[in-house]
Amino acid sequence: xxxxxxxxxxxxxxxxxxxxxxxxxxxxxxxxxxxxxxxxxxxxxxxxxxxxxxxxxxxxxxxxxxxxxxxxxxxxxxxxxxxxxxxxxxxxxxxxxxxxxxxxxxxxxxxxxxxxxxxxxxxxxxxxxxxxxxxxxxxxxxxxxxxxxxxxxxxxxxxxxxxxxxxxxxxxxxxxxxxxxxxxxxxxxxxxxxxxxxxxxxxxxxxxxxxxxxxxxxxxxxxxxxxxxxxxxxxxxxxxxxxxxxxxxxxxxxxxxxxxxxxxxxxxxxxxxxxxxxxxxxxxxxxxxxxxxxxxxxxxxxxxxxxxxxxxxxxxxxxxxxxxxxxxxxxxxxxxxxxxxxxxx
Numbered sequence: 001x002x003x004x005x006x007x008x009x010x011x012x013x014x015x016x017x018x019x020x021x022x023x024x025x026x027x028x029x030x031x032x033x034x035x036x037x038x039x040x041x042x043x044x045x046x047x048x049x050x051x052x053x054x055x056x057x058x059x060x061x062x063x064x065x066x067x068x069x070x071x072x073x074x075x076x077x078x079x080x081x082x083x084x085x086x087x088x089x090x091x092x093x094x095x096x097x098x099x100x101x102x103x104x105x106x107x108x109x110x111x112x113x114x115x116x117x118x119x120x121x122x123x124x125x126x127x128x129x130x131x132x133x134x135x136x137x138x139x140x141x142x143x144x145x146x147x148x149x150x151x152x153x154x155x156x157x158x159x160x161x162x163x164x165x166x167x168x169x170x171x172x173x174x175x176x177x178x179x180x181x182x183x184x185x186x187x188x189x190x191x192x193x194x195x196x197x198x199x200x201x202x203x204x205x206x207x208x209x210x211x212x213x214x215x216x217x218x219x220x221x222x223x224x225x226x227x228x229x230x231x232x233x234x235x236x237x238x239x240x241x242x243x244x245x246x247x248x249x250x251x252x253x254x255x256x257x258x259x260x261x262x263x264x265x266x267x268x269x270x271x272x273x274x275x276x277x278x279x280x281x282x283x284x285x286x287x288x289x290x291x292x293x294x295x296x297x298x299x300x301x302x303x304x305x306x307x308x309x310x311x312x313x314x315x316x317x318x319x320x321x322x323x324x325x326x327x328x329x330x331x332x333x334x335x336x337x338x339x340x341x342x343x344x345x
Contacts (some may be wrong), residue, residue: 210270231258
């Protein structure tokens with residue numbers, strides 16, 4: 001089978017368990033609260049913090065441990081699969097050579113029957129669950145009003161709707177933000193309630209495809225010379241990226257005409273895929289929230305700086321914990337200043 005280097009092992013350990021499961025095994029899991037449970041065994045749970053088996057009292061935050069401990073992969077197989085790289089081997093003359101890249105799931109996978117780890121084998125590899133989009137509403141009025149109430153510029157909202165990356169769902173009137181592949185096909189959807197705190201990704205969403213705002217998006221629906229733009233700003237949610245864009249457009253912070261991408265949390269899958277298809281981008285500005293999760297995202301992206309071939313910097317919101325919070329603070333201050341002063345005796 002060969003071997004892997006310490007550098008390969010460290011990179012594989014950065015792959016979150018939730019990212020792996022949503023990408024390859026989402027059809028096997030059901031949404032429960034903020035995480036997911038295995039449909040065939042409620043004792044197995046996974047969320048942003050990692051996976052955990054309540055029956056065996058064991059768990060981990062990494063996809064690597066999941067493949068080794070639950071799926072029965074060897075360490076070398078698991079590392080090579082996650083990185084899509086070849087194992088190292090030595091030829092007869094002692095020189096290091098590489099073998100053919102592994103095809104995903106060439107080894108029969110073990111079903112996560114957690115009472116007996118090796119009891120069941122699957123004949124077919126898990127497949128990406130088809131994306132399940134909510135039905136579109138006849139108009140987008142509630143979404144427009146909701147986003148404006150969060151301080152976001154109406155012109156930016158309408159530009160997203162015209163471009164086909166935002167719509168209002170029919171029954172719950174959620175704001176639905178879309179991520180598309182290089183051919184314009186929708187592969188990801190982030191849903192946000194306009195009336196409650198509900199938010200989640202649509203079933204079958206692939207986190208490789210984030211919600212993207214191209215350069216000069218505030219000026220035109222047409223992207224002018226995107227290949228000359230060398231920077232991408234990374235956010236945790238579409239509303240954060242639109243809030244940052246509003247603040248730039250209205251002069252609250254210095255202008256920025258580069259790309260913006262939402263990672264739908266702190267996964268790096270969307271950023272890695274974006275950089276793979278936009279090799280001209282050499283600078284990543286991490287605009288994640290000013291909290292522990294945002295700090296972890298910054299650290300994770302910083303660790304990938306050399307392998308991704310980019311320069312990574314951090315940009316925190318000038319006020320509050322996140323960019324929408326900062327936008328609402330300056331909007332509230334504006335409203336207060338514009339109110340007429342009432343003299344009192």
